Structure formats: structure tokens, C-alpha cells
Amino acid sequence: MQPSSGTQATSRRPLSTLLGKVFIDTRPLKYPAYRRLWLSTIVTAVGAQFSAVAVPKQLYDITGSSAYVGLAGIFGLVPLLVFGLWGGAIADAVDRRRLLLITNGGLAATAVLLWFAAAADIRSVWLVLVIFALQQTFFAINSPARGAAIARLIPVHLLPSAQALGATVFQLGSIVGPLLAGMLLPLMGLPVLYLVDAIALCAALWAVFRLPPLPPQEGAPKRAGLRAVLDGFRYLALHSVLLASFLLDIIAMVFGMPRALFPEMAERTFGDPPGGGAALGWLFAAIPLGSFAFGIFSGWLHRITRHGVGVVVAVVAWGAAVIGFGWADSLWLAVLFLALGGGADLVSMVYRSSILQAAATDEMRGRIQGVFTVVVAGGPRLADTLHGLAGASLGTATAVTVGGALVVVGAVLAAACLPAFWRYRAPRADEP
Template sequence: MTRKLSAILPDLTPLRTLREFRLLWIQGLVTYFGSSMAMIALPLQIKDLTDSPLAVGAMGAVELVPLIVFGLYGGALADAVDRRKLILLSEAGLGLLAVILLINALLPRPALWPLYVVAAGVSALAGIQRPALDSLIARIVPHAQLTAAAALNALRWQTAAVAGPAAAGVVVAFSGAATAYALTVAGFVASVLMCLRLRPAPPSKEATKPSLRGIAEGARYAWSKPVLLGTYAVDLSAMFFAFPLAIFPFLAEDLDAEWALGLMYGAIPLGSVLISLTSGWASKVRRHGLMVVVGAGGWGLAMAVAGWMPNIWLVLFCLMLAGAGDMLSGLGRSTIWNQTIPEELRGRLAGLEVLSYSVGPQLGQVRAGTVAGWTGTRPAIWSGGVACVVAVGLLAAVLPKLMTYDSETDEDALRRKAQQEGAGTGADAGGEGVAAQDQAPAPGVAL
């Protein structure tokens, strides 16, 4: 029975053996929960001030350019500076932006423009911070535990993303947006205090100053690898066509279920949690490219059906299935990235990854809000889901190397494994996650 359960339940080895990973996991759980409060309150506040799907969707538009620019620059910074300082400063900046949201919400007449300014600022700081966060995982976690670590990190986010939106829906409904923003500020205060306790994470001796040439070097490497290109393209397509979260307040109103808005936001991560809680099998998977394609296609199909459903409970069930598909695809992407990208390019490629899984949702919000303004909420959702399935199918057909990726035979995966083993990454006798150059993980989360 124990053997059967271990094949289903998530692999907890990284949490048991890697102290730094464990610290990162616990800290992130706290800050993700606080940030999810603002994630619900911000679009809902824009809706209350404007009653316009286009205005809500425009939030994605103002976030897009800062995310692209600072995501690429953040990747170069992650390879060139102390990652602890980078994460600490950006986390403090995110906390200050949450304070601005709180002050604005407490005004007798909250203004609209600060909401867009903060959204752009959060996007910029998240673009700077996330590559440093992501690039540390491949360094502090042994090669064989990368899929397990990805599942545990996802489980951390999902736990907060389920509880946070559900709680935020109640908080906003009964106490208003200001209370939700206050809880977000509290989360970032705790995060900054924990960041101060982390070990320094200096760059390698071979590191150079951030430059356009360095960013271009990372982009050329990604362009030369069809498997990496496939992961980026599939995720961008899935999120662009089938990420309608910005118009969920209008869908809840259309279903006469405003009370269920928090549940709608929480249903997607709930589906992801179910995959994470049964992810013991994932550590044995070798065909991670196939996981990427199947998961993204399932995400789109479930969103299409959600757009057709007339009942709130059926919609919630479909959103849960969509979250399960997204988690499956995310596990495959994260594992491929960490298994194949060389250490000296990890920060810059992490910057590209930020664009891959962040720009898509921003564009998706713009698409959903624009189409909803033209055709209505439901057509905007189901048409995007159908387009996602078609796009993922076409990409799978034109990128066969993604579909045939095998972690046991892929040259880049074998090279990265040898590089990591040569650097000595793993767990030492004292249970500390160590690496050849630095070993401090970094907490943090965007609003």
C-alpha cells in the first residue's frame, strides 16, 4: 500500500533534503496568498469604477510592455548580480505598490488611473524578479528531483491560489477592496523580513555586466533549440487564446452568480492542485514535450466548454479541468527548461520564460476583454478555447522534436545533467541544498 501511495502522492524529497528549497517553499506560500487578494480586488475595482469589459481587459495591455522590457533585462541581471539583493529590492518595491493600492482604496472617491499605474509597476518588478527566482531552482535542486520540485512549487502556488481567491471574494464582498489590499501589504512585509534572512547569492566569476549583447546571446540559444521554442510557442498560444480571467466578473454577472466570483478564480488552481497532489508518477515521465502539448490542448478544450455551460457549477467544473490541463503542461515546460538549459545562460533564458508564461496571459486578457466588448462574454470565452485547441494542434504538427523529447536521450538534457553533477549540486550530509557557486533560493511573488 505504501508503495502504491508513493507512486501517486507528490514526491517530497526536495522538501525533506534541501533546506533552502524548503525555506523558499514556505515563504512563497505566505506571499502568494497575500498577492491573490490583490489579484481579485484589482480587476473587480476597475469593473466597479467603469462597468466596462474593455477597461478591465486594458489592464493586460498596460502590463505588457513593462513585462517584455524588464523580463528580458531581469534575465540578464539574474546572471550578473547578487540574486538575493535583486529579489529583496524588487519584493520591497512590490510591497510599496500594494501600499499605493491600499491608500487609493481608502479615498472617498478612488481614482482609476493609479490602478493602471500600479499594474504596470507590478509587471515591471515581476519581470525583474522572476528570472532570478526561476534560475535558482536548477542550481539548488539535483537533476533527478527537478520534476518533483516543479510539482511542489506548483502545489505551493496552487494552495494559496485556491484559498486566496476564495477568501478574497468574501473579503471584497463584505469588507471592500481596501481590506484585501491591506492583507496583500501584510504578506509583503512578511516576505521582506524573510528575504533579509537569506544567504547572499553572488553571480559566478565568469559573469558579465547586463547588456543587449548578452540578452541576444540567450535569445539566439533559444532560437536554435526547437524543443525550447515549442514550449514557448505552445504556452503563448494557450494563454493568448484561452485566458479569460479578466472577464470573469462579467461571466459571474451573466450567470447571476456574483457570489461565485472567488470560486471561479479558485477553480483553476484547484484543478492544478489535484494534479500536484497525485504527481508522484510525474518523476518517472521521460516524454515531457508530450505533457506540454496534451496539457495545453486540455486547457483550451475545457475553456471552450466552460463558455458554453449555462450553469455555474458546470462552469466551475470545467475551469477545474482547465487548471488540471495547465498544470500538466506547466510541469512539462518547467522540467524541460531546467533539464536542458546550461547554467551560464540560465538567468537570461529564465527571462525568456517569464515572457513565455506571462506575456501570453496579458495578451489573453486584452483579447478576452476586446472580444467580449464586441460579441459578449460567453462567445469571447468559448471561441478562445476552440482557437487554443487548433493552435496547439498545429504547433505539435510543425514541431515534431517537442513531441519526441525524451529526457534520457536528449543531448542537451544529458549535457546539463553532466554539468550539474560536475558542479556538485544536491543535498549535503547536513540536509542543505548546495551548489558550486551559490545556494540561496529566493522568495517573492508579483501582485
């Protein structure tokens, strides 16, 4: 006897419910505007990672020193500090869609300049660093506008799911990009990597163009001047939970991001040839690989409301994984620890981003996202400088291990000193 259609439907419901609890929540994609913004990250993810691999590799090829690779951290950090904060004020004062169009165009132009320098074999460290700094200037203004736009496109209770979706698709590109870069470097050279990034950024302009207008709302600043930036800092000073989220990310990234040492470790520890090879690609791909895997199975993240606890636990796990990476004596063990750290980093990012989006009002979101850009993107660049210097003086393994230990200790101390953040719960809303 065949089961009735009602019985079949009943049997399918528990399975679909279980899958919904385990796999990534795709409900934000039902909103067309957010879907367009999300699709633009798919196009640019691989290209962006090509340049992320190419710049440190080019610097190391020219100089043979990790210290010069670390110097890129300073050239990337200064524009982020200045223009990240100012870019947040601009994002609150102008139409965010228009700002995204302008800055995406600037990013594409700098990628073309990097391509030209590599294709012409201009072996100037300072030229590469200056173009890189200009690229980071456009990024510093683009990122707050992109981040602040999300809460205007979807309901607040879907913010954790939207952050997980965005991070997961970006991490997918971060996996494919470095692996392809590692394979293409010996065959086609650096210029091709920069050219792919430029083409991807140009293609993403169309997706941004299709977004609806995002003009300033009531209460937004009329001008993006120093006063607007200072207003953002005053707002932060009154919200200790926001300050704590920034502090924990600084601890995790400044002490625990060892990417400046990847080129040296790929050759001297894991056996890559001098011209580049698979080990370099795997090291750059490992962290996003772990983030992507956790992102696919992130359906449970939006069900946890103790976002403060989630951030602290994730940062401690990141530090422990970095320690394991420092001890690793084989490539595959190193990749495993970096992947575990990437998973922990995704959890931390999802909850920190959700806290910032939910706790800040719209007229302040651009400036809060500007500070977020400075911390999230600036922290690793400061880490590049510190790890580059520490690796050159102490050795790569010691520099990585000590950094991971400082992350664990710092996160535990921060949780003990900031009980309000530990107790923070996400705001609830009725499910649609």
C-alpha cells in the same frame, strides 16, 4: 500469533511505494535552501491572489466595462516585455538572492500604494493602472531570479518534483485567496485585500533573506546590458525545444485564458450582486483548485520522461476545458470545467519549467527565465486585452468558446510542425 516486525515492515513497503507513486514527491524539501524558497511562496500565495481579484474588480466597479478590465492587460504586458527580458540578464549578472530581496521589497511597496488608492476612494482608472504597471515591473525582475535559483539549490533530476511542489502550494493560495476575497469584498471592501497582500510580501522578505548567496558563476555576463539580452535570444535560437515550449504556452494562454471576463460573467451569467459575491471568487479560484488537486496527486509526473508529449497533450486538454466553460450555463458546471483546465495547466507548467531548467546552462538560466516570465505572465495579460474586447463585441460565451477552439487547433498544428519537441525526453540521473 502476532506477525513479526519484519513481516510488518515488508507489508508497509508496498503501501509506501504506492503512495510515493501517487502523491506529490517531497524529496526537494530535504534541501534547506530550496525549502526556504518554497516556504516563502506559502506566505505570499494568498496575498497575491487578493490583489489579483482586487485590481480587475476595482476597474470594473469604476467603469462598468470589461474592456477597461482588459486594458489592465496592456499595462501589465509592457513592463513584462521590457523588464522581464532585462530582469533575466540582471539575474545572470548579480547575486540572485540580493536581487530577490530588492524586488520583493518593491512588490510590497506597490501593494501599499494600491491599498492607499482604494482606501482613499480615488476613483481614477489611470492611477490604478499606473501602480499596477509598476508592480508588474518589480514582478518581471523578481520572477527570473526566483526561477533561475531553483536549479542551484537541488539536483537536476528533482526539478519536475520541485516545480510540482512550488506550483501546488501556490495554487493552494490561489484557491483560498479568491474565495476569501469573494467573501470579504461585500463585508470589508477592496482596501483590505491590498493590505493583506502588502503584509504577506513583507513577511516573505525574511524567508528570502535566509537563502544562501547566489553569486554569478563562470561565464555569466559582467553587465546586464542589451548585449546580454541579445545573447540570450541567440542562445534560444539554437535550441528549438526551448522555443517550442514557449510557443505552446503562448497558444494556450493568449487564446485560452478568459479571466478578464470573470467579473462580467459573475454578474450577468451567474447572478452575483453588483458589489461582488461568491460567484466571482469561485471563478477565480476554479483554475487553481484544479491545479492544486492535480498537484497533490502528482507523484507520477517525475516518472514520465516524454516531457514534450506531456506538454502538447496538456495544452489540448486545457483548450477542451475552456470550450466546456464557454458552454456552461450554471456556476458549478463552469467551475468544474475551469478546474479540469487548471489540472491540465499544472501538468503543462511542470514539464515546461523542467525543460527550461534542464536544457539551459546556469549562466543563461536568468535570461531564459526572463523570456519564460514574459511568456507565462505576459500571455495571460495579452489574453485579458483580447478577451475583454471580444467579450464586449461578441458576448462572453462566444469569446470563451472560440478561444478554447483556437487553443486545440493551435496545439495540434504546433506538434505536427515541431517533431523535435514531440520527441524530447528529460535527462536522467541516478536517484540518491
